[in-house]
Amino acid sequence: MSLQQQLEALILASDEPVGIQKIRDMLDDLPSAEIREALAELESHYNTRGIRLVQAGGGWQFRTAPEHADLVRQLWSVRPPRLSRSMLETLAIIAYRQPVTRAEIEALRGVKVSSSIIGGLQERGWVRVLGRKEIPGRPHLYGTGKPFLIDFGLESLKDLPDASQLMDEDEIIAQAQQTETHAEHDAEAGEPPPSTEGEDTSATGA
């Protein structure tokens, strides 16, 4: 009875992603390194199969491979509803800037954020109230919940796309002014400002 087989059985039977700690509890405190190694081997084993072993929300789960989405969807008559742009933008801001108040979200989007948007995100468990900000009015502070990580296939918040490149507003202002002085300087020298567009966009193509 190999460890890999035991893991497969546990993960398949579970309703939600299974964490390492839970596996250890059930396997007599086996060293986590051993479990991780077996999981990594399983993960690569399933990489070429119709189901994948993926890490999401702090645990491991079997999922159908994304390339079979259209096929699998035919099992059900109900199509998953599309998310509106306002919902996605609000979710993105909450994910990257949590804990964040509604007013801060509105400032970033430049429009009101309706209760139905926040409510819709809360209903799915993607967003939850983390607490209150100790400023007048004590507004709610929003953050993401575990279902957000699970549903979007994120191991943790660190796996959000491009989080490292995200700039603060102060940094953006600084950058804006810096670029302007460069532009002025170039204009004085009688040369057109250097084109930064076009060439380096290919890197982000994926």
Next chain:
Amino acid sequence: MTESAEPAQPKPETSAQEPMLQVRLDNFEGPLDVLLHLIRSQEMDIFDIPIARLTAQYLELIEAQQQLNLEVAGDYLVMASTLMQLKSRMLLPRPELDEEGEEIDPRAELVAQLLAYEQYRMLAEEIDERPRLGRDVFSRSVFPEAELVERPLPEPDLDALLLAFRNVLKRVGGEVRHHVFMETMSVREQMGVVLERLKRGGVVLEELLDKPGREPIVTTFLAILELWRQQAITVIQEGSYASISILPKEAHA
């Protein structure tokens, strides 16, 4: 305005000559989204925005709307006034200086706002493109339809209820006999007690008849019958000799 924008096309490409009338505000997520569209589609330099031109285009666009959704109208109008204020500040003969004596570009704040918003707009798209559980990838689960299948609740049965009552009485001792007694416990009061307990959800009949002594049991039973008659509760027995559940009325609906 022309009804040219196709609904299937969220952001119609516009030529530099007449970019405005092709655009409809309901395709946008607010003033920042509109400004970014105007800037990017006309390849303006975002770090050197031609404020006068942008303001004119933006105002034209707002005015062209037959009706502005009241919920967002305020946000669009605030941006209009911000743009007009920027336009006038750009015309000041002497530039404003910050504490260190450096020139303040009045546009810097707006540019920062636009760039920040553009980033989140992009991140939102990236998040949306990730394989999502339940949309693109699926875990082993109960089929969604299974929850929609209607499972009609079995019809209640007065005989079964009486039988259950008889069983309970047998358990606490004594038999059912005509007996006239003074009411020390009120049926009405007990009806209230039953309803109060049902507020927390359905209960099994035995649970309601858990007080020792015949009188409380009889009173509670009468209360249940009366509530049932008044259709304030629902009585369910899943099968012959199965336990009888009492549910508040709305749980049945």
